[in-house]
Amino acid sequence: MSQQRLIRVRPTKIELIRLKRRLSLAKRVHGIVKDRLLILTMEFLQVAKENVELRERLVEKMAEAYRALGLAQGHHGSERLDAECLVTGRDLKISSRTKNVMGVRCPMLEAEGIKRGAAERGYLLFDTSAYLDEAARLFEESLEIMVELGELKKTLDLLGFEIGRAKRVTNALEHILIPRIMASIKYLQMKFEEREREEKVRLKRLKIILSRR
Amino acid sequence: MGILTASLPKERKSLRQLLSEDRPHVICNDGTPHHFKRRELEYLANIVGSEGAGELLLPILIELAPSSSEASIALGGAELKVVERILGMEPTVREGRIILYRPQVAALRKALRTATQYSLAARAD
Numbered sequence: 001m002s003q004q005r006l007i008r009v010r011p012t013k014i015e016l017i018r019l020k021r022r023l024s025l026a027k028r029v030h031g032i033v034k035d036r037l038l039i040l041t042m043e044f045l046q047v048a049k050e051n052v053e054l055r056e057r058l059v060e061k062m063a064e065a066y067r068a069l070g071l072a073q074g075h076h077g078s079e080r081l082d083a084e085c086l087v088t089g090r091d092l093k094i095s096s097r098t099k100n101v102m103g104v105r106c107p108m109l110e111a112e113g114i115k116r117g118a119a120e121r122g123y124l125l126f127d128t129s130a131y132l133d134e135a136a137r138l139f140e141e142s143l144e145i146m147v148e149l150g151e152l153k154k155t156l157d158l159l160g161f162e163i164g165r166a167k168r169v170t171n172a173l174e175h176i177l178i179p180r181i182m183a184s185i186k187y188l189q190m191k192f193e194e195r196e197r198e199e200k201v202r203l204k205r206l207k208i209i210l211s212r213r
Numbered sequence: 214m215g216i217l218t219a220s221l222p223k224e225r226k227s228l229r230q231l232l233s234e235d236r237p238h239v240i241c242n243d244g245t246p247h248h249f250k251r252r253e254l255e256y257l258a259n260i261v262g263s264e265g266a267g268e269l270l271l272p273i274l275i276e277l278a279p280s281s282s283e284a285s286i287a288l289g290g291a292e293l294k295v296v297e298r299i300l301g302m303e304p305t306v307r308e309g310r311i312i313l314y315r316p317q318v319a320a321l322r323k324a325l326r327t328a329t330q331y332s333l334a335a336r337a338d
Contacts, residue, residue, distance in 0.1 A: 098248060099247050100245060101330075
């Protein structure tokens with residue numbers, strides 16, 4: 001094992017007391033950061049699991065939607081379908097806010113009015129078939145899942161970043177700061193013991209000299 | 214140290230109050246807003262009804278002790294009803310707190326991602 005680097009302090013009792021206080025604080029902080037890391041990891045795993053589930057749901061929904069679109073295309077023909085779709089275009093209103101997860105500010109996306117009734121979509125109902133309604137409904141549902149997935153993905157990124165940061169802090173405390181303080185305390189204690197021994201020898205020597213006179 | 218309490222709300226609001234807001238949110242200790250999903254609030258309103266909406270304070274704080282496998286929620290106005298409905302079972306109540314196990318916490322967080330928040334239980338040492 002390599003020799004532990006020491007904190008440069010003057011070898012005085014007050015410094016020893018200071019170091020002991022610093023050590024107890026470092027240990028407490030280490031415990032708290034580790035607890036936070038545990039909770040963040042728990043949350044990360046939950047979000048990751050949800051992310052996978054949602055992705056699978058999206059893939060299924062998109063497959064269904066494209067199947068329905070294929071049927072609508074077969075029924076109406078591509079050109080007619082393109083013409084009908086032109087009038088259904090619109091801007092989506094997605095509001096982005098934040099939520100706080102153990103000190104990590106994560107996005108919270110809320111889409112408003114993605115799902116519409118058949119009459120609100122803009123194409124002529126009497127001129128189109130139920131195949132088109134079904135395809136539009138499925139695509140709207142897919143879009144809702146996409147927004148939710150986007151939120152989860154970003155949350156996952158932010159949590160991952162924070163976990164990395166918390167891990168670095170924990171490791172720095174565990175492997176650098178705490179051992180360094182402990183080594184410094186040990187060094188100071190040894191120094192004081194050495195001084196005590198020197199003092200004892202000096203007194204003995206003095207006693208012998210005095211007794212000889 | 215402050216980062217641990219940063220995510221906790223300065224003041225919790227009742228479900229009724231949040232439902233009446235245009236952008237339902239509470240202010241956290243670090244001064245940032247924590248927003249609620251309207252969908253979750255409406256779901257909670259469905260569970261607790263109009264009387265419970267005034268009693269249920271949000272966000273619901275899930276107190277975790279990393280050294281233990283249990284988490285807990287302080288028993289307030291309508292928390293028990295909410296937990297019961299989401300978990301589909303009657304949870305353990307001990308010393309005025311609802312006791313939850315890790316999988317139950319996960320289920321609760323999944324259903325109420327913005328309406329619940331974690332808080333860290335103080336260590337004994």
